Amino acid sequence: MKNIKNISVIGTGVIGTGWILRFLACNKKVTAFDKNKKQIEYLKKEIVRTKPVVQKLYKRKINLKNLNITNNLDEAVKDSDLIQENIPERLELKKLVIKNISKFAPKQSIIASSSSGLLPSKLQSECINPQRFIIAHPFNPVYILPLVEIVKGNKTSNIYFKRANTFYKNIKMKTLLVEKELPGFLSDRLQEALWREGLHIINDGYGTTKDLDDAITYGPGMRWALMGTFLTFHLAGGELGMKHMLDQFGPALKFPWTKLKSPKLSKELKQKIIKGTAIQSKKLSINKLSNIRDNFLIDLIELKKKYKL
Numbered sequence: 001m002k003n004i005k006n007i008s009v010i011g012t013g014v015i016g017t018g019w020i021l022r023f024l025a026c027n028k029k030v031t032a033f034d035k036n037k038k039q040i041e042y043l044k045k046e047i048v049r050t051k052p053v054v055q056k057l058y059k060r061k062i063n064l065k066n067l068n069i070t071n072n073l074d075e076a077v078k079d080s081d082l083i084q085e086n087i088p089e090r091l092e093l094k095k096l097v098i099k100n101i102s103k104f105a106p107k108q109s110i111i112a113s114s115s116s117g118l119l120p121s122k123l124q125s126e127c128i129n130p131q132r133f134i135i136a137h138p139f140n141p142v143y144i145l146p147l148v149e150i151v152k153g154n155k156t157s158n159i160y161f162k163r164a165n166t167f168y169k170n171i172k173m174k175t176l177l178v179e180k181e182l183p184g185f186l187s188d189r190l191q192e193a194l195w196r197e198g199l200h201i202i203n204d205g206y207g208t209t210k211d212l213d214d215a216i217t218y219g220p221g222m223r224w225a226l227m228g229t230f231l232t233f234h235l236a237g238g239e240l241g242m243k244h245m246l247d248q249f250g251p252a253l254k255f256p257w258t259k260l261k262s263p264k265l266s267k268e269l270k271q272k273i274i275k276g277t278a279i280q281s282k283k284l285s286i287n288k289l290s291n292i293r294d295n296f297l298i299d300l301i302e303l304k305k306k307y308k309l
């Protein structure tokens, strides 16, 4: 497998710029292109603004000699090992730009889209050599947050899927492999559910935006930084863990606690959740997990005080 060294970033808005910072901090060579030449000013400002945090996190300064800016797409992608596309979330526009990238980029290069939720099978439909197309969906700020969802389309080959996984891991990311595509992927579906519920609550006059943000950042959000919803609920079930949690709170799925319709809590679904959280627990007892959580939360409360908004 060829080492991925030369990277093109297409679209240098919030996300494209975030990727550029991460790639440069990981000592890659980057060629950037944005249709709007003024965006380069934003990129330059971001390089200056983020200098201290990038240095803190990556223990090195960015070498600006590794950054090249061009005025056209073909020039931007012609020598690239990986192209990261970050233009606006519009299906037809992305399809067209991905098709053009695939015309000018080397045949074996990986083409990755930062799309937040468009189906990869649709985005790759007009791409030349579509087997090398993947979604690599990051989270803002890309130069800090580790998560990247790598999503396969129906024409993506396993070889490119695995290659992409290795590459993003090598640039200090936590890869989440999504082999069965779905709109919004995994993380944005969770965020979107919370967002839509919040919009309903505000619209119906039950709370303010601040109430809803406090409802997360002083409570569940603090736990989520360590354990997601499932492992958290495993601990909510006391010594019997997820099994007891499902028995106790399963019936609440029928209460009008959300505007989302819940799926039936079937035997199969219960088993998947109980087994899943058992694997996550790494054989640690509920007591041990609770102690880890408690100590983490105490540290986090102190950290939250330090960065109080």
Ligand SMILES: NC(=O)c1ccc[n+]([C@@H]2O[C@H](COP(=O)([O-])OP(=O)(O)OC[C@H]3O[C@@H](n4cnc5c(N)ncnc54)[C@H](O)[C@@H]3O)[C@@H](O)[C@H]2O)c1
Pocket: 010, 011, 012, 013, 014, 015, 016, 033, 034, 035, 036, 039, 085, 086, 087, 088, 089, 090, 097, 114, 115, 116, 117, 137, 138, 139, 140
């Ligand atoms: N903002 C987020 O939090 C976030 C998080 C994850 C993923 N994403 C995804 O990343 C992508 C970019 O989002 P963003 O927030 O950076 O948007 P943005 O509006 O900040 O940046 C988009 C950039 O694309 C440029 N552009 C438009 N058409 C172009 C073209 N044809 N060729 C080259 N450049 C072009 C624009 O000039 C602009 O600079 C979207 O697909 C979005 O869904 C966004």
